[in-house]
Amino acid sequence: EDKVVQSPLSLVVHEGDTVTLNCSYEVTNFRSLLWYKQEKKAPTFLFMLTSSGIEKKSGRLSSILDKKELFSILNITATQTGDSAIYLCAGLTSGTYKYIFGTGTRLKVLA
Amino acid sequence: EPEVTQTPSHQVTQMGQEVILRCVPISNHLYFYWYRQILGQKVEFLVSFYNNEISEKSEIFDDQFSVERPDGSNFTLKIRSTKLEDSAMYFCASSDSGFGSNEKLFFGSGTQLSVL
Numbered sequence: 494e495d496k497v498v499q500s501p502l503s504l505v506v507h508e509g510d511t512v513t514l515n516c517s518y519e520v521t522n523f524r525s526l527l528w529y530k531q532e533k534k535a536p537t538f539l540f541m542l543t544s545s546g547i548e549k550k551s552g553r554l555s556s557i558l559d560k561k562e563l564f565s566i567l568n569i570t571a572t573q574t575g576d577s578a579i580y581l582c583a584g585l586t587s588g589t590y591k592y593i594f595g596t597g598t599r600l601k602v603l604a
Numbered sequence: 605e606p607e608v609t610q611t612p613s614h615q616v617t618q619m620g621q622e623v624i625l626r627c628v629p630i631s632n633h634l635y636f637y638w639y640r641q642i643l644g645q646k647v648e649f650l651v652s653f654y655n656n657e658i659s660e661k662s663e664i665f666d667d668q669f670s671v672e673r674p675d676g677s678n679f680t681l682k683i684r685s686t687k688l689e690d691s692a693m694y695f696c697a698s699s700d701s702g703f704g705s706n707e708k709l710f711f712g713s714g715t716q717l718s719v720l
Contacts, residue, residue: 589659
């Protein structure tokens with residue numbers, strides 16, 4: 494059965510800290526991995542990763558995929574209180590194009 | 605940026621009643637999805653829809669659930685006889701997944717369904 498596992502489940506840090514969120518996957522006919530941020534309602538897109546070893550970066554956020562070890566990490570540097578959210582990763586399968594979500598990591602950044 | 609639109613934002617219903625949740629996916633997208641998220645839990649896949657038919661459904665998507673694309677724009681999820689455990693946030697999503705296409709999944713803002 495396809496699954497995506499995220500760790501840690503929750504994390505509390507102080508502003509300015511750097512955090513690393515982990516995502517491992519076992520997805521049949523894997524196509525890509527996506528990261529989302531969920532604050533109040535709908536998840537909003539952060540990154541899509543298809544190739545191993547190529548870092549994607551957006552401001553203080555960056556992410557990389559390792560297709561050999563079947564995991565991805567999301568890094569947030571110099572965290573701010575506005576980074577407090579649930580971070581979701583999802584694996585996308587080929588064929589039926591199903592997105593399988595992990596349980597999420599709940600990040601809380603304290604001022 | 606284009607948006608997926610969902611209505612209503614909140615729906616309260618009595619157990620055993622039928623509900624229809626409505627969605628307007630992004631116009632040029634080809635794949636449509638329903639996900640649900642019970643409070644504090646993970647985003648769970650319900651069903652995917654492509655080319656006017658279901659392409660995959662989860663174990664949650666039993667005979668009480670159905671989806672329809674009644675016209676060129678709307679995508680609906682019907683729950684025939686709601687149960688207490690159907691209470692959740694229901695997200696519609698769409699993507700342009702396909703060979704060489706952008707595979708980013710766009711979510712609607714959700715319908716919070718409360719079954720009493």
